Amino acid sequence: LESTSIHLIETGVGKLIELWPDRDFRPELAAEFNRVMGARYESVRDFIILHYKLTKRDDTEFWRYCANMKIPDSLAHQIELFRTTGRVTILDRDGFSEPSFVAMLMGLGVVPERYDPFVDDVDLRQLHGHFAGLRDLIAQTVAKMPGHGAFLEKNAKA
Secondary structure (H helix, E strand, C coil), X not given: CCHHHHXXXXXXXXXXXXXXXXXXXXXXXXXXXXXXXXXXXXXXXXXXXXXXXXXXXCCCHHHHHHHHCCCCHHXXXXXXXXXXXXXXXXXXXXXXXXXXXXXXXXXXXXXXXXXXXXXXXXXXXXXXXXXHHHHHHHHHHHHHCCCHHXXXXXXCCC
Protein backbone atom coordinates (compact mmCIF):
# COMPACT_ATOMS: atom_id res chain seq x y z
CA LEU A 1 0.00 0.00 0.00
CA GLU A 2 2.95 2.34 0.56
CA SER A 3 3.70 2.36 -3.16
CA THR A 4 0.48 4.28 -3.76
CA SER A 5 2.02 7.37 -2.14
CA ILE A 6 5.02 7.11 -4.47
CA HIS A 7 2.61 6.78 -7.39
CA LEU A 8 0.74 9.90 -6.26
CA ILE A 9 3.97 11.90 -6.06
CA GLU A 10 5.03 10.79 -9.55
CA THR A 11 1.59 11.56 -10.95
CA GLY A 12 1.54 14.98 -9.28
CA VAL A 13 4.93 15.94 -10.70
CA GLY A 14 3.90 14.70 -14.15
CA LYS A 15 0.67 16.70 -14.05
CA LEU A 16 2.54 19.82 -12.88
CA ILE A 17 4.88 19.54 -15.86
CA GLU A 18 1.97 18.86 -18.22
CA LEU A 19 -0.30 21.65 -17.00
CA TRP A 20 2.20 24.38 -16.05
CA PRO A 21 4.74 24.42 -18.86
CA ASP A 22 5.41 28.13 -18.44
CA ARG A 23 5.20 30.90 -15.84
CA ASP A 24 1.65 32.03 -16.70
CA PHE A 25 0.08 29.74 -14.06
CA ARG A 26 -3.35 29.94 -15.67
CA PRO A 27 -6.10 29.46 -13.07
CA GLU A 28 -7.94 27.15 -15.47
CA LEU A 29 -4.92 24.85 -15.53
CA ALA A 30 -4.63 25.02 -11.75
CA ALA A 31 -8.29 24.00 -11.51
CA GLU A 32 -7.66 21.12 -13.93
CA PHE A 33 -4.66 19.98 -11.90
CA ASN A 34 -6.77 20.02 -8.74
CA ARG A 35 -9.60 18.13 -10.45
CA VAL A 36 -7.34 15.40 -11.85
CA MET A 37 -5.34 14.99 -8.66
CA GLY A 38 -8.50 15.04 -6.52
CA ALA A 39 -9.95 12.18 -8.57
CA ARG A 40 -6.65 10.29 -8.31
CA TYR A 41 -6.49 10.71 -4.52
CA GLU A 42 -10.10 9.54 -4.16
CA SER A 43 -9.42 6.50 -6.32
CA VAL A 44 -6.34 5.59 -4.27
CA ARG A 45 -8.26 6.27 -1.05
CA ASP A 46 -11.01 3.85 -2.12
CA PHE A 47 -8.54 1.17 -3.14
CA ILE A 48 -6.71 1.40 0.18
CA ILE A 49 -9.91 1.45 2.25
CA LEU A 50 -11.08 -1.64 0.34
CA HIS A 51 -8.14 -3.58 1.81
CA TYR A 52 -9.24 -2.76 5.34
CA LYS A 53 -13.04 -2.72 5.03
CA LEU A 54 -13.52 -6.24 3.67
CA THR A 55 -10.86 -8.11 5.59
CA LYS A 56 -12.03 -11.07 7.65
CA ARG A 57 -9.69 -10.13 10.51
CA ASP A 58 -11.43 -9.27 13.77
CA ASP A 59 -8.74 -10.05 16.33
CA THR A 60 -8.23 -6.45 17.48
CA GLU A 61 -10.33 -3.33 17.97
CA PHE A 62 -8.60 -1.83 14.91
CA TRP A 63 -9.87 -4.57 12.57
CA ARG A 64 -13.35 -4.50 14.09
CA TYR A 65 -13.44 -0.74 13.54
CA CYS A 66 -12.35 -1.17 9.91
CA ALA A 67 -15.06 -3.75 9.26
CA ASN A 68 -17.74 -1.42 10.59
CA MET A 69 -16.46 1.97 9.42
CA LYS A 70 -18.42 4.15 7.05
CA ILE A 71 -16.89 4.12 3.60
CA PRO A 72 -17.10 6.62 0.73
CA ASP A 73 -20.16 6.32 -1.51
CA SER A 74 -17.90 5.68 -4.51
CA LEU A 75 -16.40 2.60 -2.82
CA ALA A 76 -19.76 1.35 -1.59
CA HIS A 77 -20.98 1.62 -5.20
CA GLN A 78 -17.92 -0.26 -6.47
CA ILE A 79 -18.42 -3.12 -3.99
CA GLU A 80 -22.16 -3.41 -4.61
CA LEU A 81 -21.80 -3.20 -8.39
CA PHE A 82 -19.28 -6.04 -8.35
CA ARG A 83 -21.27 -8.09 -5.85
CA THR A 84 -24.46 -7.92 -7.92
CA THR A 85 -23.19 -7.85 -11.51
CA GLY A 86 -19.54 -8.91 -11.57
CA ARG A 87 -18.65 -5.58 -13.13
CA VAL A 88 -16.18 -2.94 -12.03
CA THR A 89 -16.53 0.75 -12.66
CA ILE A 90 -13.36 2.69 -13.27
CA LEU A 91 -13.76 6.22 -11.95
CA ASP A 92 -10.13 7.16 -12.61
CA ARG A 93 -8.93 5.81 -15.95
CA ASP A 94 -5.29 6.41 -15.03
CA GLY A 95 -5.64 4.78 -11.61
CA PHE A 96 -6.12 1.18 -10.61
CA SER A 97 -7.36 -0.99 -13.45
CA GLU A 98 -10.24 -3.43 -13.60
CA PRO A 99 -8.06 -6.51 -12.95
CA SER A 100 -6.71 -4.86 -9.78
CA PHE A 101 -10.21 -4.27 -8.43
CA VAL A 102 -11.38 -7.77 -9.42
CA ALA A 103 -8.36 -9.34 -7.72
CA MET A 104 -8.91 -7.32 -4.56
CA LEU A 105 -12.65 -7.92 -4.38
CA MET A 106 -12.43 -11.64 -5.12
CA GLY A 107 -9.44 -12.02 -2.81
CA LEU A 108 -11.44 -10.40 -0.03
CA GLY A 109 -14.35 -12.77 -0.55
CA VAL A 110 -16.73 -10.70 -2.69
CA VAL A 111 -18.16 -13.22 -5.14
CA PRO A 112 -20.49 -11.79 -7.78
CA GLU A 113 -24.07 -13.06 -7.77
CA ARG A 114 -23.83 -13.33 -11.56
CA TYR A 115 -21.25 -12.89 -14.26
CA ASP A 116 -20.99 -10.49 -17.16
CA PRO A 117 -23.10 -11.98 -20.00
CA PHE A 118 -20.48 -10.90 -22.55
CA VAL A 119 -18.41 -13.82 -21.24
CA ASP A 120 -20.79 -16.14 -23.11
CA ASP A 121 -19.47 -14.68 -26.38
CA VAL A 122 -15.85 -15.62 -25.67
CA ASP A 123 -14.46 -18.29 -28.01
CA LEU A 124 -13.04 -20.82 -25.54
CA ARG A 125 -10.79 -22.46 -28.15
CA GLN A 126 -9.22 -19.10 -28.91
CA LEU A 127 -8.87 -18.34 -25.20
CA HIS A 128 -7.29 -21.74 -24.49
CA GLY A 129 -4.93 -21.20 -27.43
CA HIS A 130 -3.92 -17.82 -26.07
CA PHE A 131 -3.13 -19.21 -22.62
CA ALA A 132 -1.33 -22.24 -24.07
CA GLY A 133 0.89 -19.85 -26.04
CA LEU A 134 1.47 -17.78 -22.93
CA ARG A 135 2.32 -20.90 -20.90
CA ASP A 136 4.78 -21.99 -23.61
CA LEU A 137 6.41 -18.54 -23.68
CA ILE A 138 6.82 -18.59 -19.90
CA ALA A 139 8.29 -22.09 -20.03
CA GLN A 140 10.77 -21.03 -22.74
CA THR A 141 11.79 -17.99 -20.72
CA VAL A 142 12.26 -20.03 -17.55
CA ALA A 143 14.32 -22.63 -19.45
CA LYS A 144 16.75 -19.87 -20.48
CA MET A 145 17.14 -18.54 -16.96
CA PRO A 146 20.02 -19.61 -14.72
CA GLY A 147 19.31 -21.64 -11.60
CA HIS A 148 19.16 -19.85 -8.27
CA GLY A 149 22.69 -20.85 -7.27
CA ALA A 150 24.15 -19.82 -10.63
CA PHE A 151 22.37 -16.48 -10.47
CA LEU A 152 23.71 -15.76 -6.99
CA GLU A 153 27.20 -16.86 -7.99
CA LYS A 154 27.20 -14.49 -10.96
CA ASN A 155 25.39 -11.49 -9.43
CA ALA A 156 25.81 -11.53 -5.68
CA LYS A 157 29.33 -12.61 -4.89
CA ALA A 158 29.79 -9.70 -2.51
